[in-house]
Structures are given as structure tokens and as C-alpha cells.
Amino acid sequence: MSGSKREATVIELPREETQAGRFGKTRDAQSIALLDDYVELISDLLAGTGEARPTDIGRRLGVSHATAIKTIARLKREGLATSRPYRGVFLTPEGEARAALVRARHRLVVDVLLALGVPVEAAEADAEGIEHHVSETTLAAFRDFLKVQRS
Amino acid sequence: MSGSKREATVIELPREETQAGRFGKTRDAQSIALLDDYVELISDLLAGTGEARPTDIGRRLGVSHATAIKTIARLKREGLATSRPYRGVFLTPEGEARAALVRARHRLVVDVLLALGVPVEAAEADAEGIEHHVSETTLAAFRDFLKVQRS
DNA sequence: CCAAAATTGTATCCTTGGCTACACTTCGAT
DNA sequence: ATCGAAGTGTAGCCAAGGATACAATTTTGG
Structure with a gap:
């Protein structure tokens, strides 16, 4: 999803929207929504049971634990969460x-x-x-x- | 998107949701939304100018004409639209x-x-x-x- | 304390929506 | 009538979210 669109060598710029305009809009809203869901759930789990495990997260969101782990990696990349192997997930202040x-x-x-x-x-x-x-x-x-x- | 999930040979069925349950829910709602957007737009274009062209559709939805054409192909597969090469898109009764x-x-x-x-x-x-x-x-x-x- | 069960992590693969590049029609002016 | 522009179609690529399979690490019950 969310291809590049670079207007490489050819002219072909029929859309008035800028690159920044296209990103962060319709198509990528979905991607943000996913992170929001994870962050909210992790926060709930931490508040409730004191720990947020990939398996629980996956089950609650209806995806496999592997998928959950991949998305958690993305949360870490984005600076929203931290985690160390076999030790659960935590949220950064952000x-x-x-x-x-x-x-x-x-x-x-x-x-x-x-x-x-x-x-x-x-x-x-x-x-x-x-x-x-x-x-x-x-x-x-x-x-x-x-x-x-x-x- | 929307992987298969077959519970092949191994047991491993931790989720209580049925296959039908998972499909048609969160993850695939997005896919339906896309078709809805196309159908609505095509209908508008037909009502307005009498014709719905892939290029116009793409521009209005902020995607390339190639992407529009691919999605139109899907509309046809789903029985929602018809089209013949270089002749624009039309909607079926459905x-x-x-x-x-x-x-x-x-x-x-x-x-x-x-x-x-x-x-x-x-x-x-x-x-x-x-x-x-x-x-x-x-x-x-x-x-x-x-x-x-x-x- | 140690083996079995559960959880976690890693490696691949699939599907989908997007894009660019390039080929092929159509259409509109000379 | 023809040529060039505009519009269409096709092919091939990419990234992302999901899945399964399998390996590695805890945890837990005897």
C-alpha cells in the first residue's frame, strides 16, 4: 500500500495534490488507524493486567501473534512503544x-x-x-x- | 490483505471467530469501502456527463488511471460494472x-x-x-x- | 530440577492496492 | 487523410498487512 509516486523523468503530473497531500490522507489513514488501535489496546492491557503480551494483543485484535509482533516492531520504529525479547510491550511517553x-x-x-x-x-x-x-x-x-x- | 487462514493440518485454532466471522469484518470492510467509492463515483459521472472514464475516475479518487482500471476490473468481476475497451464504464443494475x-x-x-x-x-x-x-x-x-x- | 506446554520470535509466502513504463487506440486538427 | 495528443490498456514492480511453519525461550507441573 501507499506506493511511491515520484513523477520520475516523465512529466505526467495530472494530480494537483502534492506528495505530502496524498500521503497522510485517505489511503494512509488506515495505516494510522492500525497503530492507534494497537496503542490503545496496549495501554488498556497495561492498565488492566500490568502487562501487554504479543499473543494477547493478537488475539484481541483478531490477528496472529506473528502479525502482532510485526506491527509492534513498527510501533517501536515510530517511537511509540518499547519491548525486549520475551518481556512484553510497553509504551513510551509519546x-x-x-x-x-x-x-x-x-x-x-x-x-x-x-x-x-x-x-x-x-x-x-x-x-x-x-x-x-x-x-x-x-x-x-x-x-x-x-x-x-x-x- | 485478508489472508486465507485455513487451520491446515495443525490444530492451533485459538480464535473463536469463524472464518466467515473474520471475513466481512474489520479488515475487509476497507476493501468494500473501496468498491463503494468507485460505484458511487461512477454513478455520479454517468448521471452528470453521461460517461465514466478510467482517467477521470482515477483523478477524482486520487489514484493513477492504471490503478483505476485494475479496480474497475474487480468491479466487473463482482458483477457491479461493465465496460468494453476504450468505451468507458457502466454500472449493472446491481x-x-x-x-x-x-x-x-x-x-x-x-x-x-x-x-x-x-x-x-x-x-x-x-x-x-x-x-x-x-x-x-x-x-x-x-x-x-x-x-x-x-x- | 526437568520435561512438557505455552509463549515469543523469525522466515517465507500470499494478496492487494498503488505506481511507473510502455504499447495501443481514438479523436481532433490541420 | 494523417499525424500528434490524449486516453486506455498491460506488464512488472513495491510495500504492507496477514498467514503458516518452525525455531527458540520461558513457565509450570510433577
Whole structure:
């Protein structure tokens, strides 16, 4: 995924979007979403049982432990997590910060769905997919909406 | 993406989810979303200019025409579209039906976001990502919510 | 303390969405 | 009528997320 697109020698630049524009947008949002899911889950596991194991992570996310380990390696590359062989995974300060943001966003989306009358199970399930596509602008509107609701 | 997972000879079935369960869920939702985007766009182009060309489709979706053509081939395989060399793309009845559903869902999501106070540009942009993750249950709640709003 | 079970890590391979490069039509002007 | 531009199609490559298979390391029950 997310090919290079270099506009090598030929001209052929029909798209107005810059390289930076294309990256960090639709196609790669998915990739970020994956990291967010891992970070949030690891944070939960650490808070809950005190340790986050690749096998548990994989099971919770519905992927094999091998896949989980590969993604954890990526988290480490990105500076979000640390781990040493056979010793579980931990989050860096940045990782924890990210987890906090993700969790807050998740809660906000769920709360809005509930306020709209969505049944709690559906709200939790759908929020998982929705939360990765909500802009900061929309989140702000969500906060305001809930504030008014409560008053 | 979406590997096989056959539980070949070894036992090793740690996940309780069935094969059908894993498919059609998180990981593959993305794949469906892609087809939905194409179908919706093709429908729009046909309605607007009377023809849907691979180059236009690619440009509108921010991918190369080659990528568009590959995905169109997949639409054909799935029975959603038809096309003959150098003659543009058309939708099958199923494709049109799908487009109608997708468009209705898109509108609904946008309307809900607007009702929540999200600025129209953000609403349109975010709906694009959100719409693919909203369950039928949630859509129903959205309809009810708007109905009440209007009254 | 030690063997069996569980967990973790590594090596490959597959599929998919993207891209570039290049070949082949079509179309629009002379 | 023809030539060049624009649009289409095809082939081959890459990266990423997943999977399985197998090796290595804990853990744990006797």
C-alpha cells in the first residue's frame, strides 16, 4: 500500500495534490488507524493486567501473534512503544500520550452515538471504525453538542 | 490483505471467530469501502456527463488511471460494472442499486453531522471516511434522530 | 530440577492496492 | 487523410498487512 509516486523523468503530473497531500490522507489513514488501535489496546492491557503480551494483543485484535509482533516492531520504529525479547510491550511517553488521545476520541464518538439514540453495543462497535475518520473540527462540534445536550 | 487462514493440518485454532466471522469484518470492510467509492463515483459521472472514464475516475479518487482500471476490473468481476475497451464504464443494475444505497448513506451521515453542528466542509470530508463504518442499526438511529429534529 | 506446554520470535509466502513504463487506440486538427 | 495528443490498456514492480511453519525461550507441573 501507499506506493511511491515520484513523477520520475516523465512529466505526467495530472494530480494537483502534492506528495505530502496524498500521503497522510485517505489511503494512509488506515495505516494510522492500525497503530492507534494497537496503542490503545496496549495501554488498556497495561492498565488492566500490568502487562501487554504479543499473543494477547493478537488475539484481541483478531490477528496472529506473528502479525502482532510485526506491527509492534513498527510501533517501536515510530517511537511509540518499547519491548525486549520475551518481556512484553510497553509504551513510551509519546505512546501513552497517543493512547490517551485515542481513548478520549473513542469515548467522545461513543457518547455522541449514544446521544443520538444508537444502542450501546452498536455504538461501541461502530465507534471503533468511525473514530479514525473524525477530524478535529468535527470532534470540536461533538464536544459542543454534548455540552448543550447536558445542559 | 485478508489472508486465507485455513487451520491446515495443525490444530492451533485459538480464535473463536469463524472464518466467515473474520471475513466481512474489520479488515475487509476497507476493501468494500473501496468498491463503494468507485460505484458511487461512477454513478455520479454517468448521471452528470453521461460517461465514466478510467482517467477521470482515477483523478477524482486520487489514484493513477492504471490503478483505476485494475479496480474497475474487480468491479466487473463482482458483477457491479461493465465496460468494453476504450468505451468507458457502466454500472449493472446491481451496481446502480449499490450506488443508490451508498449515496443515501452518505447523505444521511452528512445530514447528521450537520445537525450536530459540524461545518459543511468538514461534514462532507469526514462523512467520506465515516460512512463505510456505520452499521444498519446506527443508520436507523440516525434516521430517527433527524426525524425528531425536523419536527 | 526437568520435561512438557505455552509463549515469543523469525522466515517465507500470499494478496492487494498503488505506481511507473510502455504499447495501443481514438479523436481532433490541420 | 494523417499525424500528434490524449486516453486506455498491460506488464512488472513495491510495500504492507496477514498467514503458516518452525525455531527458540520461558513457565509450570510433577
